[in-house]
Amino acid sequence: APCVAILGGGWRPSYPVPAGGGVRGAFSGAVHGSGAGAAAERAAGGAVSLVRDGEAECPEFRAYCWAFEELAECDERGVSGPLAAHWGIPVTEVPADEQWPLRDYPAHGPDRDDPFLFVYQPLLDAGLARARDQGASVVMSGDRGDLLMGENIYDYPSLFWRGQWRTLLSEFRIQTRRQGRPLRQIAKQYLWRPARAAVWPAHRAPRLRRGAQRAYRRFRPWQPTLPPWMGDQQANFDFEKISRLSRANLAFAKPALQARYSAIFTPMHLRGAVSSERMHAALGLAFADPWSDSRLISFVLAVPQRALNTTGYEKRVVKSAMSKLWPCEVRQTVGKTNPYPLFDRALRDRAIATVSDLLAEPKLGTRGWVDEGVLRRHYEGVRAGEPEHYTLWWALSAEMWLRAHFRD
DSSP, X not given: OHHHHHHHHHHSOSSOOOTTOEEEEEOOSXXXXXXXXXXXXXXXSSOHHHHHTTSSOOXXXXXXXXXOSSSGGGOOHHHHXXXXXXXXXXXXXXXXXXXXXXXXXXXXXXXXXXXOOOTTHHHHHHXXXXXXXXTEEEEEOOTTHHHHHOXXXXXXXXXXHTTOHHHHHHHHHXXXXXXXXXXXXXXXXXXXXXXXXXXXXXXXXXXXXXXHHHHHHHXXXXXXXXXXXXXXXXXXXXXXXXXXHTSOOOOOSSHHHHHHHHHHHOHHHHHHHHHHHHHHHHTTOEEEOGGGOHHHHHHHHHSOHHHHOBTTBOSHHHHHHHTTTSOHHHHXXXXXXXXXXXHHHIIIIITHHHHHHHHHSOHHXXXXXXXXXXXXXXXXXXXXXXXXXXXXXXXXXXXXXXXHHOOO
């Protein structure tokens, strides 16, 4: 399959692997890490059959897996283990239960070039350090795979316009059960809004569109969705401009294609790729990122988006492409595991002292970026059992960045 060929080429580094060095893969139970890893093993130095028979040489390939004993819901060894065993790949398990976010602060902090910091930075650093100590020179992972093959993007308007209403209703009902939301809300999010955008896409009559938007906002001003601790700070920022700059700048007529392009090229996601490169380089490792291969991106943007994702059969292309590479037990169980309980452990237990110190006299408040009192009260609520706002980590990351690199 073209997808397998592209993945295999993406795993092969464009520079020679140093003598005595090896290739290391960060495997997981997720589709993209294990799927790309299987293709990588196939393409690492020749046909896998030749490698297995000792008739061809290739750089040593070793898999790394997060091993959770206490937080069993985060553990993915049930999938990555059978896959590695099927291909004869040695596995190093990285103990993960104690590698919670903010461990050993201020270690694992943000780089001066960017306040963006991965939530699970201590866990990532522990895995990369283990790979480096075992002689790795190149580390590969399934980063960005969700953006290309998943990301909750469904082409429901095409079902509507083709008159496949029974199929559309069936898939909407699946979404209502998954999300626990009424059918009306599901239809508004996945059908009405995309269909409305398709009637007048952003690239059609852009000047007239901007004029209409300005006229509309005179009656209904644009209101950004902000964290509660930024409610009184709106005057300090041009949020409309920030929102515009944070979106991918190429428009498509089809809403699902637009959503896919935006997922891949949104500036924040691109910054994540840069951060990954920087993180590996800091440990003297090269980073191979097959899901950023331009050929694979072109392929994903060229095929109908419904071929990539169908409700109840997500990530169709990559699963089909890997079907002959995955053993049967992996095909039946492969999925995505969320390490969120590790973050929850940090916020409500292990990192309480660190978070409290960051929020005691935050530089974010001194600069007028947040209402520090509201931010502290929000965290107190989190400690009392309330859910955290999804941007809380961004505030903590920005505060760590200011403290580490700016003394004023």
